Amino acid sequence: MNLKFLFASGKNAKLPYYIRNYAKVILPKYVFQSRLSKKLESIKSRPDANYITSRVEYYNKLHTAQELPESSQRFGELKKSKKVKSVYFLDAYRVISWFKGSFKWNYVPGDVTYIPEIPSIVKSRPISGDNSNSVLLKLDEVRHFIFIRDRLKxxxxxxxxxxxxxxxxxxxxxxxxxxxxxxxxxxxxxxxxxxxxxxxxxxxxxxxxxxxxxxxxxxxxxxxxxxxxxxxxxxxxxxxxxxxxxxxxxxxxxxxxxxxxxxxxxxxxxxxxxxxxxxxxxxxxxxxxxxxxxxxxQFFDKEREHLIGLAVMNKYLEKTDQK
The missing domain is CATH 3.40.50.2000 (Glycogen Phosphorylase B;)
Incomplete structure (x- = not known):
């Protein structure tokens, strides 16, 4: 069973994920940043524009501008570490690499079950209460976003x-x-x-x-x-x-x-x-x-999923008075 689980568990294969995403880390950031404005602007003309906007508003519930502390981490300072494991580094990098490295954020990787005191990027948040400071991104995707084909009725x-x-x-x-x-x-x-x-x-x-x-x-x-x-x-x-x-x-x-x-x-x-x-x-x-x-x-369209992530982060920067 151990061998069967290793080679045919039904879970996402991590090696292709790492190869694909580390390849993006090697690319110069201007490859992404030069296309950001056009990519965000494209949302308005899409037939699913209202749907995308509703998703963005759900993930990012910030309404009034809140400045982040000057000591906050900059995008350009994101590194893999004991706290920021590979999947949290790569999934966050896939979004923030489209923005200038000088922008600030509060990034809380891992299983987050509380609401931070300042606007923060998280994988998870409590459903109840005012969770607006918990801004969701698609993090630890390779472990969590698994879909399966079922042949049995x-x-x-x-x-x-x-x-x-x-x-x-x-x-x-x-x-x-x-x-x-x-x-x-x-x-x-x-x-x-x-x-x-x-x-x-x-x-x-x-x-x-x-x-x-x-x-x-x-x-x-x-x-x-x-x-x-x-x-x-x-x-x-x-x-x-x-x-x-x-x-x-x-x-x-x-x-x-x-x-x-x-x-x-x-x-x-x-x-x-x-x-x-x-x-x-x-x-x-x-x-x-x-x-x-x-x-x-609704989560199958990878291009749209990434576009929603960019729009969520763009709103985060706007609502932390950085744009």
Whole structure:
């Protein structure tokens, strides 16, 4: 299974990602910067201009100008480091390389579950409250934005729910395992080897394609969002989860319960009831799958995704009084 997972896991291959993006780092920045104005101006004449604008406004909710501290990092100072790992360096560079290196920003890489005190570029943010200082960019894309082709129809799948993930140090995941590990409708497993957890919970990793044998896939938030949610929603299985508390570029805050995913209570007490309902009402289940597939399709246009990222950053500079 380890070899199968290594070569056919269903996840994005990292080597092509690194080659493609490090190649852009080598290019002189004027190659990008000389085209920026024209690229941003092109949004106005696009047939999807209103859609692009709505996405930009969702990611960047800054309304009034706020100056950044003079000590803020400059674009040109971005470097890979222990804090700024390769994927966070490359995904940010793909956007900021289109702008002058003298512009300032507050860049907070990693799993961000709080709202910064000043306007900041983040991968994730809380959905509730005033999160306007948390400006979303598409970061850690190679890990999070996975979409999958599913050849099995919903009615051909097992009447069970599957979960494979890191359970350690995540109380909400531990609570789910304690409640349902031995339940006949559940196939659950922890993929880390933590001695503090029951040893019977520990299993080998399995491929994403193995998950597709099941009608339902559990999407429990980890440090921030549930990283498996994107590929589940691109499949013919259904994501099962409580109402999400955090969001990324995927706009988890826009998802509608029992329209894009099956909602369960925060204490998971209605899991069996919810699964049985959709096993017995398969047309409703198929409608959720169609809705989810349609939702993920908006992220397939890579050129448009990049254009939205540039517009988000351009607004960030405007609202931090730099343009």
């Amino acid at each position: 919903f009615n051909e799948k097992l009447d069970r729910i599957i979960f494979r993930g890191k359970v350690d140090n995540k109380p909400h995941r531990i609570a789910f395992m304690e409640k349902y590990f031995h339940h006949p409708m559940c196939d659950l497993g922890n993929i880390t080897k933590k001695k503090t957890l029951p040893p019977e919970w520990t299993v080998e990793k399995c491929t994403l394609y193995h998950h597709l044998q099941y009608k339902f896939v559990l999407a429990l938030e980890g440090n921030d969002v549930a990283s498996n949610l994107k590929w589940i929603m691109s499949s013919n299985s259904i994501a099962v989860m409580p109402t999400p508390k955090f969001e990324t570029w995927f706009m988890e805050g826009k998802l509608i319960a029992n329209h894009h995913y099956i909602q369960i209570k925060d204490d998971y007490s209605d899991l069996e009831e919810r699964l049985n309902y959709y096993i017995e009402n398969q047309e409703e289940a198929n409608q959720i799958i169609r809705n989810a597939n349609k939702y993920v399709s």
